[in-house]
Amino acid sequence: MKLRAPNAFVLIVAIMVTMMIATWIIPGGHYAREVREFEGYGSKEIVLPDQFEVVDSVPQTPFDLLLAPMKGAEEAAETLAFVLLIGGAFGVLMQTGALMAGLKWLTLRAQGAGRFIVIPVLMFAFSFAGVLFGMAEECLVFVLLTVPLAISLGFDATTGVAIPFIGSQAGFATAFVNPFSFGIAKQIAEQPTDVGYGYRVFCWLLITSVCIAIVMLHARRVARDPSKSLTPESDANWRQRLAAESGDKPDSAAVISTSQVVTLAAFGLMMIVLGYGSIQLGWYVMEIAGLFLAMALFCGLTARMSFNQIADSFMTGAQQLCSTAVLVAFSRAIVVLAEDANIIDTILHSVASRIDHLGPDLGVFVMYSFQSCLNFLIPSGSGQAALTMPIMTPLSDLLGIHRESAILAFQFGDGFTNMIIPTSVILVGVLSSAGIGYGTWFRWWAKWQLLLFVLGALLLAAAPWN
Numbered sequence: 001m002k003l004r005a006p007n008a009f010v011l012i013v014a015i016m017v018t019m020m021i022a023t024w025i026i027p028g029g030h031y032a033r034e035v036r037e038f039e040g041y042g043s044k045e046i047v048l049p050d051q052f053e054v055v056d057s058v059p060q061t062p063f064d065l066l067l068a069p070m071k072g073a074e075e076a077a078e079t080l081a082f083v084l085l086i087g088g089a090f091g092v093l094m095q096t097g098a099l100m101a102g103l104k105w106l107t108l109r110a111q112g113a114g115r116f117i118v119i120p121v122l123m124f125a126f127s128f129a130g131v132l133f134g135m136a137e138e139c140l141v142f143v144l145l146t147v148p149l150a151i152s153l154g155f156d157a158t159t160g161v162a163i164p165f166i167g168s169q170a171g172f173a174t175a176f177v178n179p180f181s182f183g184i185a186k187q188i189a190e191q192p193t194d195v196g197y198g199y200r201v202f203c204w205l206l207i208t209s210v211c212i213a214i215v216m217l218h219a220r221r222v223a224r225d226p227s228k229s230l231t232p233e234s235d236a237n238w239r240q241r242l243a244a245e246s247g248d249k250p251d252s253a254a255v256i257s258t259s260q261v262v263t264l265a266a267f268g269l270m271m272i273v274l275g276y277g278s279i280q281l282g283w284y285v286m287e288i289a290g291l292f293l294a295m296a297l298f299c300g301l302t303a304r305m306s307f308n309q310i311a312d313s314f315m316t317g318a319q320q321l322c323s324t325a326v327l328v329a330f331s332r333a334i335v336v337l338a339e340d341a342n343i344i345d346t347i348l349h350s351v352a353s354r355i356d357h358l359g360p361d362l363g364v365f366v367m368y369s370f371q372s373c374l375n376f377l378i379p380s381g382s383g384q385a386a387l388t389m390p391i392m393t394p395l396s397d398l399l400g401i402h403r404e405s406a407i408l409a410f411q412f413g414d415g416f417t418n419m420i421i422p423t424s425v426i427l428v429g430v431l432s433s434a435g436i437g438y439g440t441w442f443r444w445w446a447k448w449q450l451l452l453f454v455l456g457a458l459l460l461a462a463a464p465w466n
Contacts, residue, residue, distance in 0.1 A: 009326075009327060009330065011422060011438055011439065012327065012330045012331055012333075012334065012422055012428075012438075013330065015334050015422060015423075016065060016068060016330070016333055016334050016337060017065065019060075019334050019337045019338060020060045020061075020062070020064070020065050020337055022338075022343070023057070023058070023059045023060040023337060023338070023341035023343055024059040024060075026057070026341070026343040026346055026347065027054065027057050027343075027346055028054065028055045028056055028057035028058060028341065028342035028343065028346060029052060029053070029054055029055060029342065029343070029345045029346030029349055030052070030053055030055045030342060030345050031047040031048060031049070031051060031052050031345045031348070031349070032047070032048045032051035032052075032053075033045045033046060033047050033048065034046060034048060038183065038184050038187050044184060044382060044386045045386060046188065046386040046387075046389075046390050047345075047348075047386070047387055047390050047391065048390065049352075049390050049391040049394060049395075052345065052349045055342055056342075057341060057342060057343070058340060058341050058342055059341065060337050060340060060341050064337065064340065065337070068333035068334075068336045068337050068340075069329050069330050069333045070329075071333065071336045071340075072328075072329045072330060072331070072332030072333035072334075072335075072336050073328075073329035073332070075332055075336065076328050076329060076332040076425055078284075078285050078286065079137060079285065079328055079425055079429070080325045080328055080329060081285075081289065082137060082140065082285040082286075082288070082289050083140060083321050083324050083325045083328060083429060083433075084318045084321060084322070084325055085289040085292065085293060085318070086140055086141055086144070086289065086292055086321070087144075087317045087318045087319075087320055087321030087324075087433075088296065088314035088315065088317045088318035089292035089293060089295060089296040089314070089317065090144045090317050091296075091313045091314050091315070091316045091317015091318065091320070092296040092297075092299060092300045092305075092310055092313045092314050092317065093263070093267065093295070093296065093299055094313075094317070095300075095303075095305065095309070095313035095316075096259075096260065096263050096299050096300065096302070096303035096305070097260060097303070098256075098259075098260035098261075098263035098264050098267070098299070098303070099145070099148075099264075099267075100148075100242060101256040101257070101260045101264075102256065102260070102264050105256060115153045115154065115223075116216060116219065116220065116223075118149070118153065119159070119163060119212065119215055119216055119219055120212045120216070122146065122163050122164070122167065123163055123166070123167035123170075123208070123211065123212045123215065124167070124208060124212070125167070126139075126142070126163065126164045126167030126168045126171070127167045127168065127170045127171035127204070127208040127211075128171055129168055129171060129275070130167070130168040130169060130170065130171025130172035130173075130175065130178070131171040131172075131174070131175045131176060131177055131178060131204060132171075132175075132177050132178065133178060134172050134175065134178040134181060134381060135168040135171070135172065136168070136172070136426050137284075137285050137288075137426060138168075138274070138288065139164045139165050139168055139426055139429075139430050140324075140426070140429050140430060140433060141274075141288070141292070142163075142164040143160065143161055143164055143165065143430045143433055143434055144433060146160045146161070146163045146164050147160030147161060147238060147433075147434045148160070148238060148241075148242055150163065150219075151235060151238045151239060151242065152242065154222075154223050154226075155219045155222050155223060156219075156222045156226075156229035156230065156231055156234075156235050157229075157231045157234040157235055157238060157434045157435060157436055158218065158222075158229070158230050158231050158436060158440075158441070158444060159215060159218060159219045159222065160434060161430050161431065161434045161436060161441075162214075162215045162218070163215065164430075165419070165426070165427070165430050166211050166214075166215060166419060167208070167211065167212075169415055169416075169418050169419050170204075170207050170208045170210075170211040170415075171204065171208065172381065172415045172418065173207060173411055173412055173414070173415020173416050173418075174200060174203045174204035174207050174208070174411065174412075174415070175200075175204075175411065175415075176197055176200035176201060176204065178381075181381030181382055181384075181385050181410075181411065181414065181415075182407070182411060184382055184385040184386060184389070185385040185389050185407045185410055185411070186407060188385065188386070188389040188390055188393060189389060189393045189403045189404075189406060189407055190393075190403075191403050191404060191407065195404060195465070196404045196408075196463075196464075196465060199463060199464055199465075200408075203408075203459055206455070206459070207452070207455065210451070210452070210455065211452075214448050218444070230440050230443070230444050231434075231435070231436050231440060233435070234434060234435035234436055237435055238435070259302050259303050259304065260303075262302050263299045263302050263303060266295060266298055266299055266302065267295060267299065270291060270292070270294075270295045273291060274288060274291060277291070296310070296314060297310065300313070321432075321433060323432055324428075324429050324432035324433050327428045327429070327432050328425045328428060328429055331422060331423055331424070331425050331428045332423075332425055334377075334422075334423050335377055335378070335379070335423055338377050344377055344378065344387075347374070347377070348374070348387065348388065348391065351366075351370050352391050352392075352395055355367070355370075355395070355399070356395060356398055356399070358399060359399065359400070360399050360400040360401045361461070363395075363396075363399035363400075363401055364396075364399075364401050364405050364406070364409055364460055365457060365460070367392055367395075367396070367401070367406060367409040367410075367413075368409040368412060368413050368456060368457060368460060369413070370413070371384070371388065371409055371410050371412070371413025371414055372412075372413040372414075372416065372417045372453065373413075374388065374413070375413060375414050375417040375418065375421060376417070376421050376423055377423070379418065379421060379423050379424045379425070381414050381415070384410070384414050385410065385414075388410060389406070389407070389410060392406045392409075392410065393406060402463070402465045404463065404465045405460060405463055405465065408459070408460060408463065409460060412456035412459070412460070413456075416449065416452045416453060416456060417449075419445060419449060419452075420441075420442060420445055420446065420449045422438055427441075
């Protein structure tokens, strides 16, 4: 009998229970912290590496386990609201029929081998967005476009998710501009921004190219034989949904009405405004959600929809992402349990105190491995930089490791594991939005995750500043 991967919700709850048990084993600890200003980001609370103290542990009880999802929802409130509002906005956009008309138009002009060019072009664009501003929550917007696009081109939902998500995370892991992780790490380590710039660009091009090759390989396999798809049920659901929303009329495949052209133009303009706002104005989920609400209203009125129709379409779109919002809350709950138990600082201090005698070659690899594991508990790039870099910076000096290597170990450890850890609300969100189970994604990406880990280790060993 073929074993079935556990439902994402079941898996996350199992991890929550495991974390609750761990809080009874790991003792409590706490680093003192101070607030520091970072150029291009603002204020951030960082740890003081020489001020660690043992504190009373707070083992989490089954009652705390039940409270954790609500606390997770509270901490991830912006992301939850963002998911629902973006879902609603896309509900209106889909109802206008403009998106489907545009997809059909693109599909007709991207036949045969030419359709594969869509993957590298889009993935490089998303990767560059990861480099510039650490693209994360924005993937929840684009996956609602790239999944139907992938299905229309004869690929599968996995390809549709990978294009924006893997692309942006490849850029995030090798960023040489992003102020939210790379910038903070550089400032904490007191390293000039131009040091190691060329090598980081090389790392970005290499890792992005490898990720594109992985996704292209999967897409080609599915295009040749649709039975090779990892997500047949999700693919079928998307095809059915696309057919229903387009009316399934072959004769209208190449016809786009004037109102649909205006709607698509408005959507394209919104994407430009989104990029400018994110890069130049520091927009985050609140501003982006407001932008998409404006887009939904404008597109609905352009398509001559009544206010009731706009409202109904908005609510339908939001309802389709309700399960995504629930999974985001439960995913965050795992971290809540560790934070409330005061065990994260203990883990950090324990590892730091055990590697202070290692040489530079082994030391940087242990740093890299530790950052990869710690990302499970702290899936925030800026949060992990503020927590670990104040400790890893003096530790790297002690071990004879160049500070740029310590920064790169942090970036690789944080960025690569974002692609697979179930505590990443972005990964959980995009998978749920596409109708893909976490177990399915894990089975596909695990081997490639190992490849990226090995590549990261080789790039660290080959760094020119060593």
